[in-house]
Amino acid sequence: MKKQTRVVWIAAVLALAAVLSAMYLLGRLASGTGSSPSTPVSSPAPDEGRRIKIGFANFTNDVQFPQQVKQSIEQEAKKHGIELVTADNRLDGATALRNAERFMTEGVDLVIEFQIDERYGNIIMDRLRLAGIPVIAIDIPMPGAIFFGADNYRAGYMAGTALGNAIKSKWQGKLDRLFMLELPQAGPIPAARMQGQRDGLESIIGAVPEDRVLHLDSKSTFDESKRLVEEELKKLSPGLKLAFVNMNDDTALGSLKAVQDAGRAGDSLIVGQNGTEPFLKELYKDNATLVGSTAYFPEKYGEKLIPAALMMLKGQPVPPYLFTNHVFIDKNNVGQYILRDK
Incomplete structure (x- = not known):
């Protein structure tokens, strides 16, 4: 009987704590000192007649x-x-x-x-x-x-499936290395763009073993991507089939310049993200290395x-x-x- 009383007492204390916690949160929300995860705190509307x-x-x-x-x-x-x-x-x-x-x-x-x-x-x-x-x-x-x-995963998946189809058509689905020009400091949501590209690619040609994947911190720039890819290419035997998925078009163009300078453009396929004019101009030249880019229409x-x-x-x-x-x-x-x- 004592054990049952103790259980009831503990349950009552926990229930009271939950009620007080809820009252505190509601008070913060009502006073503007707290916010729900999906509804940012907003400032009062600007005074009538004042320029926003x-x-x-x-x-x-x-x-x-x-x-x-x-x-x-x-x-x-x-x-x-x-x-x-x-x-x-x-x-x-x-x-x-x-x-x-x-x-x-x-x-x-x-x-x-x-x-x-x-x-x-x-x-x-x-x-x-x-x-x-x-x-x-x-x-x-x-x-x-x-x-x-961006709808990051969807945008990535679109590019990944296009890359997979290009590999299937040009190399009968054979792939020796997958370069992933990433941006880890941007967090998990932009990382979904990279995951989408890999998932889309693998949906066409099958799983790419992790020991064939190179994860590179591109810093989201042309120069850093070019430098990193150049370093990795020196370690790889000639003739390997290489695919590149990218955080954006700048990293894609950096990858392109690296494989061109190394004489490996014919063994490389690249997709971009953003659909920017410099990338599209290269694509318009009928560049055999560039597969395409998912456009975001920043304009x-x-x-x-x-x-x-x-x-x-x-x-x-x-x-x-x-x-x-x-x-x-x-x-x-x-x-x-x-x-x-x-």
Whole structure:
């Protein structure tokens, strides 16, 4: 009997603790000092008649894809009469944090964040949340921010299946090495892009043994990818069949330059991600090494980002995930897209 009483007493204490915890959380949410995982804290709408000010911190201003993202946001902000404060995160988390702090001092109403380092995402979001500034994160999620960008796994899978079909057609499904030009510091969501490419490839030609896979930290740049691939090629015997999956088109073009310089372009097949103009121009030349690239249409990002930002500032509901459209561009349809933004 004593044992039953003790069990009932413990259960009552646990139930009371759960109720108090729930009351505390609801109080935080009601007061604006806490947030649910899918609903970022939003700041009050700007005063009537005051011009809305939005901060946009770009991934980097030195690569075409984020350059096009920036241009599209600038164009859309101008169309809506928004004051846009811009910054360059320079592929660096610490720089992104400084930029976020500057946005706070300049009194922005909302921040659009495009930054590479997952480790700084929590810090940046904590600062902005305490300041009551809502956030939209581009391509790389940040905790508590609305996400806009790639449907990473699907975009990767599209490229992977195209690569698998190319290997099946050109090499009868034989593959000696798979190069994966990754970006581990960006975290698990962009990593899904890489997983999608491998899964798509393996759905066509079968599993690639791990001892034939080279995982390389591309830093998301042409130069680093080229350097890494050059180093690995020196270790490999001539004549091996090589396939390359990439974080973006810059790493794909870096891989392309490396195999061309090494005289191994004929034994290589490469897919990209983003569908940027430099990649499409190479593809349009009927380059036998490039299979194609999944397009993200960065020149259209602003058309979705700015309206979503305005809805948030008006207190209107916005889905926690907003995806861009994807199309896989290869030699058969590249002519439809090569001049799409002209």
